[in-house]
Amino acid sequence: MQRILVNQKSIPQTRLDVVDSAPLAQGQARLKLESFALTSNNVTYAAAGFDIGYWQFFPSGVDGWGIVPVWGTAEVVETRSDALEIGARLYGFYPMAEELVITPQSAQGGFIDAAPHRAKLPLIYNQYTPVRSEAAQDDHLRALLQPLLATSYLLFDWLQDNAMFGADQVIIGSASSKTGLGLCRYLAEPKDRTYKIVGLTSDGNREFVQSLGTCDSVLTYDQISDIARVPSVYVDMSGNSDVKARLHDHLDDQLKHSAAVGLSHWDRFAPAQKLAGPKPEFFFAPAQVAKRRADWGPGVIEKQITAAWKRIASDAAEWLTLQVQDGVAASEPVYQALASGQADPKHGFIIRP
Known part of the structure; x- marks a missing residue:
């Protein structure tokens, strides 16, 4: 079984690894990956692997090297579980690899992986949803957009839930990212x-962001001083410490909230910064899901997320070009381009193991 290992101390560094497929224990099922997406989200998983626990989902057993989670679709090819039949297709959280062994347990119209090592990890990452056999593009768009746009929608819901923190403008860092x-x-x-x-x-992505027509203004990182000094919220997808420091200095007490979401610029992140204005707070999407489940009952926020990401996916062909590659080994150059910030935001990268 082929898999990609990532150096936990130098996350752009990868290597292709081959291990024996694990035999199934009673109650387990083997899922063969059909396809998965690679985005800057996966770079954030690696950069925050220890802090949030992403390295714990799929332990590699190799000291200093971890497996980055991806979103994708897989088929059950072997089973010793009464919960899953051979041929079932499941969308969810997978390793960057050819296969995954899970301990399926029925839950809310789908399944969770009840493996002991995943018991204390966020439920949203342990859920597997049955999907029909359909056009490959539907699988690809789901894997590319659903996780990222779910975070986008939860951010929007959270901002509304907090009355935009009284802000007159919302500033989105790394606005070219899909989130x-x-x-x-x-x-x-x-x-x-x-x-x-x-x-x-960035200057290179400004025209692309402007072409989408959703921002009132699009500025490059060199134009932070041109941002109006009015009550503001900053939502940071990049983790670029220099950008954050300059924006905080410029807005100072006009900055009402600073949210840290992603680490696509992981190499320019400084965990301990003294900043003007409010201290940045990490936004954890599963926490907003849990809050809305408590507010509205189970299933409501999930339906809103599904409707929201499908609205954007419906016209994805106008701004997104799928780049589909075969073989687990094809993950390495794509992941490295994402980790180094060299990937084109107009491209959506899919790997078919």
Whole structure:
């Protein structure tokens, strides 16, 4: 079984590893991956692997090397479980590898992996959803967009839940990322909105973000001083410490909240910073899901997320080009391009093991 290992101390470094497939114990099932997506989200998983626990989902057994989780679709090819039949297809959280052995347990119309090592990890990452055999593009768009746009929508819901922290503008760092462009889109949807949407991005991606038409203004990281000094919220997808420091210095007491979401610029992240204005707070999407489940009951926020990401996916062909590659080994150059910030935001990368 082929898998990709990532150096936990130098996350751009990868290696292709081959191990024997694990024999099934009673109650387990073997899932063969059909396809999975690679995005900057996976770089965040690696960068926050120890802090949030992403390395714990799929232990590699190799000291200093971990397996980065991906979102994708797999088929049950062997089973010793009464819960899953051979041929079932499941969408969910997988290793960057050819297969995964799970201990399936029925839960809310799908399954969870009841393996002991996953018991204390966030439920949202342990859920596996049955999906029909359908056009491959549907599988690809789901894997690419559903996880990222779910975070985008939960950010939007969280901002609304907090009355935008009283801000007159929302500033999105790394607005060219799929999570960033999703948040811009959701923020732009309300017809009666009273806030402005400001996208921050690199000079090379500015035209792309502008072409989407969801931001009131799009500025490069060199134009932070041009941002209006009015009550603001900063939602940071990149983790770029220099950008964050300059933005905090510029807005200072006009910055009402600073949210840390992603680490796509992981190599420019400084965990201990003294900043003007409010201390940044990490946004953890599963926490907002849990809050809304408590507020509204189970299933409501999930239905809203599904409807929201499908709205954006419906016109994805206008701004997203699928790049489909075969073989687990094809993951390495794609992941490395994402980790080094060299990937084109207009491309959606799919690996078919």
